[in-house]
Amino acid sequence: MSTSTPRPPFWYGFRTGLPFVFAALPFGMLFGIVATEAGFDIFQVMSMTIIVIAGAAQFTALAQMQDNAPIVIVLAASLAVNMRMAMYSASLAPYLKGAALWKRAAIAYGLVDFTYAVGITKFEERTDWTVADRLWFYLGCAIPGFIFWYSFTFLGAWFGQSIPPAFALDFAPAIVFLSIVAPMLKSTAHVAAALTSVVLAIALAFMPFSSGLMIAAVVAMLVGAEIERRQLEPAK
């Protein structure tokens, strides 16, 4: 019995989510191909892609499995890659307070890098939105990317043929995520946080199971928040 107008935020979300098909397409296709080559059958490939729906973690799991790592390590490494989503979850939670539990569960299922990045940007921007508006927007934003992610994983697994490396599809996710982040660099604090993240992630890249990235992210958040606090204080 939603009394707010569901349609405009839904279609606005749909349009905003549309560019991310360019990330989902090659990423999904590559996962389908790589997983099939690693020995998954098509039912296992699709189950993983639908149940886990986290590209980076799925690739991590495959890489560990191809190294014949123990199951505990396969799981620990892939879940470590996903730990950033706890931060995403905490960051979105205040905007979705009061939504039904199953709706928050659905949001959680669809919480991937691009839905988070688009969602948090618009939730901050549109202070006039109700919780229902935000839910509709998020749903619309998720749909195009998710459909492409599922269907191109399927095509990759089905055809199983390699795309020539000359197409540089490995690099599509990097371009897409940079393109999400760059427009967010709107203050000194944001730029400082981003630079901290880059420098530490590279310096700590030797650490196992993405633990270096987790440290880099936490320090970068502290740097951003501290700069913001110092900039606000003299104004008081």
Next chain:
Amino acid sequence: MNFTDSEIWFIIISLGIGTFVIRFSFLGAFGQINLPPYALRLLRYTPVAVMPGMVAPLILWPAGTGGETDAARIVGAFVAIALGVYFKNTLAAIFGGGITLYLMLFLLG
């Protein structure tokens, strides 16, 4: 790869459950707690704190070249950042970065 079918299924399902628990953590159980202002301020920096660090190694040591630093990919990445910062538009950055990458790959052959 030396995994039985049931081991593969065990990994798929455990990874699915674990990932969902991580995603649901704050949205679910802790979601109704009022976070202090300092925590909210920290959380505002989550995307700019996580994504640049996630992408930086992919740019420096791309999987497609077997980890060898590649000029075309670096230039493509910088064009995407520049367009994104200047136009505040994700789609412009994706297309600009992608076209630059292909042009550079073509030119550097």
